[in-house]
Amino acid sequence: MIEWIQQNWWVAWLVLSGGLAVSEMLTLDMTLLMLAGGALAGAGAALIFPGLLWVQVLVAVVVAVALLGVLRPEILKRLHKGPGYRSTFDQLLGSTGRAAGEITASGGEANVNGETWSARSWDGEPIASGVEVEVIEVDGLTVVVQPRNKPLST
Incomplete structure (x- = not known):
């Protein structure tokens, strides 16, 4: 079992990504969704570099930080300025x-x-x-x- 997981890290990354995306429905803050995007990028890196866990983690972290810093503020700004939004x-x-x-x-x-x-x-x-x-x-x-x-x- 451990050997299979080591050869198929992409499955663990996909499960993590799905769990974070579903958890986003509880917070509606767009933070967990951005982390899910990072985990999805980690899954892609796991398919390309199956034996290099450090590369997968690095890709996941870089993508998650980029999404949190660039995409999330823009999404929240557009969401709060949208029609029908009331604080x-x-x-x-x-x-x-x-x-x-x-x-x-x-x-x-x-x-x-x-x-x-x-x-x-x-x-x-x-x-x-x-x-x-x-x-x-x-x-x-x-x-x-x-x-x-x-x-x-x-």
Whole structure:
């Protein structure tokens, strides 16, 4: 068995590549996919240089680093600029939640989409604990909220 593996490293590289590609579905960060590409290049090197494991590893590492450094940033940039992409902060806009305590112009907390966020009142008026609020804007890591039943004033 060991002898067969030593003569057929390309199979191990393909299994590694497939495992990394499938694992990418859990992270969706494009990192494991780039490593899978490196492992696939290692499989190709194993077919060309079957007895030289160091060459296979070198090819796999060089290709993986190149993919991580060149291709991944470009893919992520295009993905994030694509139509319909909304970051987590953009998805908060218009969401509703409840004041976890009193929210004032200077601070407070609100539960929005099952998460507790630092919050402040949009118009500066205090919002009592338990009041249903709507996210008007996101300022850094703070949501700016308004009571849901209160019309916006300019």
